[in-house]
Amino acid sequence: MTSTLPAVTTSTVPAQRQPAPTSGSDGRTSPPSRLRSSRSDLLLCGVLLLAILVVQGWNIADYPTLSDDEGTYLSQAWAVQNGKGLAHYTYWYDHPPLGWLQLAALTWIPSLISPDSMTVGSMRVMMLLVSGISAVLVYVLGRRLSLPRWAAGLGMVLFGLSPLSVVLQREIFLDNLAVMWTLVAFTLAASPSRHLWHHFGAGLAAATAVLTKETMLVVLPALLLTMWRHSHRDTRKFAVTGAITACVLIGCAYPLFALLKGELIPGGGHVSLWDGVKYQMTRPGSGFILDQGSGSHGVYQSWLYYDRVLPLGGLAGAVLLLVTWRWSVTARALAGPALTVAILAALALRPNGYLPAMYVIQALPFLALVLAGGTASVAHAVLRRWRTDGEKRLLTGGRYALAAALAIAAGSYVVPKWYDGAHTAVTTDANAPYRAASKWLSSEVANPKDTRVLVDDALWLDLVHAGYRPGLGVIWFYKADLDPAVTKTMPHGWKDIDYVVASPTVRRDAVDLPNVKAAIQHSKPVATFGTGEDRIEIRQIQTTGTTVGGVR
Known part of the structure; x- marks a missing residue:
């Protein structure tokens, strides 16, 4: 809308086009109406x-x-x-x-x-x-x-x-x-x-x-x-x-x-x-800030x-x-x-x-x-x-x-x-473990198209570009428990997974996700990048009498 509604004013300039006052009660000059x-x-x-x-x-x-x-x-x-x-x-x-x-x-x-x-x-x-x-x-x-x-x-x-x-x-x-x-x-x-x-x-x-x-x-x-x-x-x-x-x-x-x-x-x-609204309104609180x-x-x-x-x-x-x-x-x-x-x-x-x-x-x-x-x-x-x-x-x-x-x-x-x-912000490399994990999963897994891996979403697109099937091969770990479209492709639960990438986010939230928790419990690390709580572990699922997910 480019036109303006004329105002009742004695000025010859429409009220809504008038610039702000040139000075305040304290005598300071106001900024120009157009900064350009x-x-x-x-x-x-x-x-x-x-x-x-x-x-x-x-x-x-x-x-x-x-x-x-x-x-x-x-x-x-x-x-x-x-x-x-x-x-x-x-x-x-x-x-x-x-x-x-x-x-x-x-x-x-x-x-x-x-x-x-x-x-x-x-x-x-x-x-x-x-x-x-x-x-x-x-x-x-x-x-x-x-x-x-x-x-x-x-x-x-x-x-x-x-x-x-x-x-x-x-x-x-x-x-x-x-x-x-x-x-x-x-x-x-x-x-x-x-x-x-x-x-x-x-x-x-x-x-x-x-x-x-x-x-x-x-x-x-x-x-x-x-x-x-x-x-x-x-x-x-x-x-x-x-x-x-x-x-x-x-x-x-x-x-x-x-x-x-x-x-x-x-x-x-x-x-x-x-x-969705109900979830947002009833989600558990994180306590009093003080x-x-x-x-x-x-x-x-x-x-x-x-x-x-x-x-x-x-x-x-x-x-x-x-x-x-x-x-x-x-x-x-x-x-x-x-x-x-x-x-x-x-x-x-x-x-x-x-x-x-x-x-x-x-x-x-x-x-x-x-x-x-x-x-x-x-x-x-x-x-x-x-x-x-x-x-x-x-x-x-x-x-x-x-x-x-x-x-x-x-x-x-x-x-x-x-x-x-x-x-710290311009010199620290905090993402070397993620890059190393992405490189390992791209180069060391024999058949990415036939491999199923649970990851957090920070790595999801990396593995899609590496040849893993989006949604079915590389799986955002939450979805292994919360999305019916994914869980119906996992009739045996965690046993249908080949790898789980245990990043700090995955380890923290796995306690409330049965399939993810079981996958971590029934796996062993085959590669670890980083140290301490920030480490990223690539864990291969271990099933009785079966080795899944080939590794070069």
């Missing part, structure tokens, strides 16, 4: 983007360790590309499929040029595009929310160069795609030109984010607050109603898809959306292992902005991001909620923005000129000297810690 007209903004954003892409891209295939979730999403994208439906096995209603449909589009050309490159390690490079777009959107959003140029740049640095971000944004997670679309929604909602189509576009982007990863639904109230604050009062109701309508209509596509397939509610012989013996606490500590500055500093920044909302222009401008952090923190603090490791990805850009905004707010309060009846002023030189001292103090704490984290 500012060379300083373009230069700063471009330099920071280059630094982020270099740090995140260096050694991207080797660190961090490949995860089963990454393999699952990429394998589902492979299934879409090869006309095998929405998943490489029976699709069930876990996450909406829009996420890996986007991955299929992102990886289509590389996989077309080099089919064997469709593996987790090599395809991680496509996440650089997502990270780059998200980093630029953080900068643009910061400027649209009236952050000074240096603070918007700080937010971009915090988002893109925090060791926690470097590690998690490298991985092929749906959360990274969903965050990108959420930032698009916030950026459109905060548009200074106030076009109606910007608000409708924000609703469409929000729906896309939710259909990419459904957990983004919880941040929609913060998006609505941002839209309400940045829409013109004369067209606000129409703009917000249009955005909500667009979001709801697009969001309904997923249940409509299930309804048209006859899979909305449970029934004989098919999966259902209701069962309980040292809980799984949630372990996840929380893993975040702090990589970086304490962004999660803890961002949370403190959100609290500061929410507390000073009445008195601070910056706090009011950043009310949406601060509310987002508060919502996500409240959900993480549920007494017995489920807290996955990638949960923090959804908060990263907003933690960065509120930390940068909180820093800007404090800096302005400390460094601004102040007057008394006697016209006493803090000298300009003293103000900048104090600013420099504060910046040096903060840098002396942050830079060494970030350097250590970044050095």
